[in-house]
Amino acid sequence: MTKTINLTLKVWRQKGQKKKGRLETYKAVDISTDMSFLEMIDVINEQLTLEGKEPIAFDHDCREGICGMCGAVVNGRPHGPEKGTTLCQLHMRHFSNNDTIVIEPWRSRAFPVIKDLAVERSALDRMIQAGGFISVNTGGAQDANAIPVSQEAAELAMDAAACIGCGACVAACPNASAMLFLSAKVSQLALFPQGKPEAAKRAISMVREMDMLGFGNCTNETECEAECPKEISITNIARLNREFYKAGFFSAEK
Amino acid sequence: MQLDAKIPGGPLAQKWDRHRFELKLVNPANKRKFEIIVVGTGLAGGSASASLAELGYNVKTFCIQDSPRRAHSIAAQGGINAAKNYTNEGDSIWRLFYDTVKGGDFRSREANVYRLAQVSNNIIDQCVAQGVPFARDYGGLLANRSFGGSQVQRTFYARGQTGQQLLLGAYSALMRQVGTGKVKMFPRREMLDVVAINGKARGIVARNLITGEIETHTGDAVVLCTGGYGNVYFLSTNAMASNVTAAFRAYKKGAYFANPCFTQIHPTCIPVHGDYQSKLTLMSESLRNDGRVWVPKNTGDKRRPQRIPEPERDYYLENKYPSFGNLVPRDVASRNAKEQCDMDKGVGETGLAVYLDFEDAIKRDGKEVIEKKYGNLFQMYEKITAENPYETPMMIYPAIHYTMGGLWVDYNLMSTIDGLFVLGEANFSDHGANRLGASALMQGLADGYFVLPYTIGGYLAGTPLEEITTGHSAFKESVTSVNDSVEKLLSINGKRTVDDFHKQLGHIMWDYCGMARNDEGLKKAKGMIQQLRAEFQENVLVPGSKKDFNQSLERAGRVADFLEFGELMIIDALSRQESCGGHFNEAYQTAENEALRDDENFCHVSAWEFTGKDKEPVLNKEELKFDNVELTQRSYK
Numbered sequence: 001m002t003k004t005i006n007l008t009l010k011v012w013r014q015k016g017q018k019k020k021g022r023l024e025t026y027k028a029v030d031i032s033t034d035m036s037f038l039e040m041i042d043v044i045n046e047q048l049t050l051e052g053k054e055p056i057a058f059d060h061d062c063r064e065g066i067c068g069m070c071g072a073v074v075n076g077r078p079h080g081p082e083k084g085t086t087l088c089q090l091h092m093r094h095f096s097n098n099d100t101i102v103i104e105p106w107r108s109r110a111f112p113v114i115k116d117l118a119v120e121r122s123a124l125d126r127m128i129q130a131g132g133f134i135s136v137n138t139g140g141a142q143d144a145n146a147i148p149v150s151q152e153a154a155e156l157a158m159d160a161a162a163c164i165g166c167g168a169c170v171a172a173c174p175n176a177s178a179m180l181f182l183s184a185k186v187s188q189l190a191l192f193p194q195g196k197p198e199a200a201k202r203a204i205s206m207v208r209e210m211d212m213l214g215f216g217n218c219t220n221e222t223e224c225e226a227e228c229p230k231e232i233s234i235t236n237i238a239r240l241n242r243e244f245y246k247a248g249f250f251s252a253e254k
Numbered sequence: 255m256q257l258d259a260k261i262p263g264g265p266l267a268q269k270w271d272r273h274r275f276e277l278k279l280v281n282p283a284n285k286r287k288f289e290i291i292v293v294g295t296g297l298a299g300g301s302a303s304a305s306l307a308e309l310g311y312n313v314k315t316f317c318i319q320d321s322p323r324r325a326h327s328i329a330a331q332g333g334i335n336a337a338k339n340y341t342n343e344g345d346s347i348w349r350l351f352y353d354t355v356k357g358g359d360f361r362s363r364e365a366n367v368y369r370l371a372q373v374s375n376n377i378i379d380q381c382v383a384q385g386v387p388f389a390r391d392y393g394g395l396l397a398n399r400s401f402g403g404s405q406v407q408r409t410f411y412a413r414g415q416t417g418q419q420l421l422l423g424a425y426s427a428l429m430r431q432v433g434t435g436k437v438k439m440f441p442r443r444e445m446l447d448v449v450a451i452n453g454k455a456r457g458i459v460a461r462n463l464i465t466g467e468i469e470t471h472t473g474d475a476v477v478l479c480t481g482g483y484g485n486v487y488f489l490s491t492n493a494m495a496s497n498v499t500a501a502f503r504a505y506k507k508g509a510y511f512a513n514p515c516f517t518q519i520h521p522t523c524i525p526v527h528g529d530y531q532s533k534l535t536l537m538s539e540s541l542r543n544d545g546r547v548w549v550p551k552n553t554g555d556k557r558r559p560q561r562i563p564e565p566e567r568d569y570y571l572e573n574k575y576p577s578f579g580n581l582v583p584r585d586v587a588s589r590n591a592k593e594q595c596d597m598d599k600g601v602g603e604t605g606l607a608v609y610l611d612f613e614d615a616i617k618r619d620g621k622e623v624i625e626k627k628y629g630n631l632f633q634m635y636e637k638i639t640a641e642n643p644y645e646t647p648m649m650i651y652p653a654i655h656y657t658m659g660g661l662w663v664d665y666n667l668m669s670t671i672d673g674l675f676v677l678g679e680a681n682f683s684d685h686g687a688n689r690l691g692a693s694a695l696m697q698g699l700a701d702g703y704f705v706l707p708y709t710i711g712g713y714l715a716g717t718p719l720e721e722i723t724t725g726h727s728a729f730k731e732s733v734t735s736v737n738d739s740v741e742k743l744l745s746i747n748g749k750r751t752v753d754d755f756h757k758q759l760g761h762i763m764w765d766y767c768g769m770a771r772n773d774e775g776l777k778k779a780k781g782m783i784q785q786l787r788a789e790f791q792e793n794v795l796v797p798g799s800k801k802d803f804n805q806s807l808e809r810a811g812r813v814a815d816f817l818e819f820g821e822l823m824i825i826d827a828l829s830r831q832e833s834c835g836g837h838f839n840e841a842y843q844t845a846e847n848e849a850l851r852d853d854e855n856f857c858h859v860s861a862w863e864f865t866g867k868d869k870e871p872v873l874n875k876e877e878l879k880f881d882n883v884e885l886t887q888r889s890y891k
Binding site for chain 2: 035039043060062084121128129138139149188194
């Protein structure tokens, strides 16, 4: 049965990238425990609007945990306290009456704040542009079943490909490293025969791009794996390292 | 205007080949002289942008989200159809074509659907080459499963995340072209107008959603891949930002809107649970491969599902449709769920739900097999409802999911504005009055990878295009009108929020233009929408300013368009005096309560022409000719 709770919210408000931000306090009253976290923010925003104030800016779209658009740091944890859950799929039944909830944007130099909880994540696209693809033009493909892939490789590739590109791994990492994100793509493509011809080039140029974009390095803190809403494993980082060293030692790629 | 669909002559199976030969070509050196604008980066927009750039065109691609990878195609779960016949069940291009035409209740264009079935196989090849991780059998070859409306297993899938994986494939191809500089990407932009010069689409006006700047862009052709309008109902399975604005503003510039009342209500969604709810979540149709749909036999039976013994359960789909069982098409499954709930057999707190039960499948195959097939869907269900579907049957209810209607396009996917092409869910062309499951992904990618790259060449090669700049008066007029409407929204300063209006509109649409419709209700709804629109213009409250990241202002513009568009849907529903597929007018049904078509009078596409603000639109008809299939009463018994 539906029950309701009352909460105190401390929300990061920042008018723009160059503006100074601060935590503002709001009361959230009679919040149904069946609501999602974002629906709770919707309710607060409706109130703020009616009071003549500006609502809290936050990114969101599909609200079913797949588009990767939403995300905020909730009580110090990206996407909040539930394991394997995006913010839009986090439900208020995981909070208690009279809780105080601190809500902040992703914290990383590579993700500047646009407004309030919305951040700029185009750096993730830039890494994919550097090599997160198989170079095959439309029209030239052979019959799909001409390339058998073992079920095991296909499953491992799918595990990695489940990444939604939300950036929680970067927000969780003390070094703000994007290694989990990057390794998920490198792994997926390295596991397929189709991905092999470009594997060396891909590993080297994607890692180089990541370094240039101002992300930190991986020091095996494993915070990324713990907070990833899709539970992407850090074994992908091991596979990336393997691909990267292999490329350095055994290929002509520089 | 006489609508010419430009369907090539000759036998059905040879039309596309013949057309490809007859289309004029742009030679490779000349392609780089053209600039093409693509709006939207879902399966259609992503694949079109990448393919056009690979051919050598310069492409400017726009999307509303922060990254092109987030378009709502990403949320498609179950799969993508193709006529590969890897399962040896007797599938063929012809069978996929026939199933799709029949599933659409004979309201789609034969030639388009046949072409869709033809290129379906190329799509699978292309996606595998890109590294899309489709499910595979132990031998390493691709696996298939069943979907509604078909008796063969032709659906390819990547767990319950097929849309995500296909979109990421198209996105990676797009990113590769952004890297080469052939595509210039404009994220966080919302298209607010199409600019037509001398009757040809030559550019767009877009709002930069971060700075609020109104920007102008020229192009030699404009391609809209802006998705469907399901959010006119407020609650739908669409993403929050999905909207009709780009399509509707093109309509106001002269593009006809076809069959707007054809909306798809998906039978298996998580039921509504409160007023604050912002969206509905789909549970993939693939679940009906193994799940059994039932309600208690006795009305008002409020026992827990496990307490209801087998003889007191009504597996109504299996009983009523023995040959298709739980896998009847979506419109049929949805209407039957509604019928059961109307008879007071619905379950759950609200009585607006039916069970989807996996108990037998788990007994038969074991929990592990079921988990491998549907694990992520079960997990999603549990997150939302706090109930474990391995132990308790899922509760599901129909919800708005897809819109078959869209901008009218000819065989080349060009609208009634020259040089304005429309792809994917945003056009109307392939699904008739009801779309079969796993066919949306197929259509989006067919349009973008394999149709537009040829047909746009034919247009560009055969059309004289003068030099233009954004200094042209047509751009200035468009910017002025966009600015005026933005300022108007901010200046009203009323007492009701944008969402408040949107929810009310959604209720009107769902109650009167939803799963079942009747003339009286539709007429009433028309008046209600007009009233609500008038109130919106006087009483909406949009906070913030225009030169800013202002999400309330974004939504206000979209809802303003929905308030006009909703009326167009009603007008279309009223004019179509028959039932077909997703459009069910209660006055027209068979003795067994199935949709009853009127092929003599309504075997046409209704293409609506904008005639001015607050004026009735004009109906143009494209007669549908069926030379290759016989029009029959659909039967899934």
